[in-house]
Amino acid sequence: MQKLFPVKAYRNYIFVWVVLLFLTFVTWRVSFVPLGLMNVTVAMLIASLKASLVALFFMHLRYENKLVWAFALLPLGFLSLIIMGTLVDVLTR
Amino acid sequence: MPDEHLQHGESPETVFAAAKLGLWTFLATEILLFGGLFTAYIVFRLRYPDLFHAQYQNLNRTLGLVNTLILITSSLTMALGIAAIRRGRQWMSRVCITLTILFALGFLGVKYVEWTEDFSRGLFPGTNMFFSLYFMMTGLHGLHVFAGISVLIVILVMSCQGRFSEQYATPVEITGLYWHFVDLVWIYLFPLLYLVG
Numbered sequence: 162m163q164k165l166f167p168v169k170a171y172r173n174y175i176f177v178w179v180v181l182l183f184l185t186f187v188t189w190r191v192s193f194v195p196l197g198l199m200n201v202t203v204a205m206l207i208a209s210l211k212a213s214l215v216a217l218f219f220m221h222l223r224y225e226n227k228l229v230w231a232f233a234l235l236p237l238g239f240l241s242l243i244i245m246g247t248l249v250d251v252l253t254r
Numbered sequence: 255m256p257d258e259h260l261q262h263g264e265s266p267e268t269v270f271a272a273a274k275l276g277l278w279t280f281l282a283t284e285i286l287l288f289g290g291l292f293t294a295y296i297v298f299r300l301r302y303p304d305l306f307h308a309q310y311q312n313l314n315r316t317l318g319l320v321n322t323l324i325l326i327t328s329s330l331t332m333a334l335g336i337a338a339i340r341r342g343r344q345w346m347s348r349v350c351i352t353l354t355i356l357f358a359l360g361f362l363g364v365k366y367v368e369w370t371e372d373f374s375r376g377l378f379p380g381t382n383m384f385f386s387l388y389f390m391m392t393g394l395h396g397l398h399v400f401a402g403i404s405v406l407i408v409i410l411v412m413s414c415q416g417r418f419s420e421q422y423a424t425p426v427e428i429t430g431l432y433w434h435f436v437d438l439v440w441i442y443l444f445p446l447l448y449l450v451g
Contacts, residue, residue: 212442
């Protein structure tokens with residue numbers, strides 16, 4: 162029987178996990194340093210980096226076809242539309 | 255045994271791809287469910303920056319960190335459990351799924367300690383806008399963790415019955431997708447609620 166999925170080495174997952182723990186610790190440490198607006202920027206950049214690692218490696222998005230990618234990214238596009246549309250309304254009232 | 259899962263003479267590849275796509279579709283609706291709360295958070299944070307700055311300091315940043323580490327580790331054990339069953343290693347897969355359930359229970363345990371502390375200090379969902387959002391967002395996420403634990407227990411029982419093999423492990427795979435999504439939501443909740451004032 163043909164392989165349904167790529168069998169990945171356990172150490173790949175452990176490496177991603179170590180990077181995730183490291184990034185979590187970094188974002189926690191940085192939160193104690195007052196950087197003004199940069200605090201939010203750094204926290205969101207690190208969160209997005211962590212989210213990408215989880216999606217690409219743990220959820221195997223790396224090995225998925227374009228259709229699955231579309232289903233993963235389209236709701237993010239809709240969410241940004243919702244947020245932008247709401248802000249345009251709220252901020253200009 | 256795997257043949258019972260096939261319908262209409264479709265290939266196992268098609269059936270597996272359809273199951274995964276179905277779960278990704280469900281996750282799309284989940285993103286929009288949490289998205290409403292994230293939108294509310296952004297709107298009220300922009301409107302009441304001082305309130306948010308004063309209130310977020312009431313949260314225990316260390317417990318937030320501990321819970322993030324627990325949930326990320328539970329994602330690792332889930333991924334390893336899937337990698338194990340892909341190799342046909344039944345016992346390692348069962349051990350990994352059990353560890354995932356234990357970490358998830360640990361996460362809820364820490365959450366319980368935090369909420370108890372909040373309540374004892376008079377911080378309730380109705381206290382102010384920050385705590386309304388905090389309880390709503392962590393509460394909805396906690397419900398997802400609880401649902402994840404329930405599904406993982408079913409998966410563990412099925413695994414112990416010998417229902418999965420290197421040829422067929424679709425329920426384990428898609429439960430894993432859902433579990434990683436629960437981790438993803440927390441990856442954003444942790445900095446938004448605990449780290450940025």
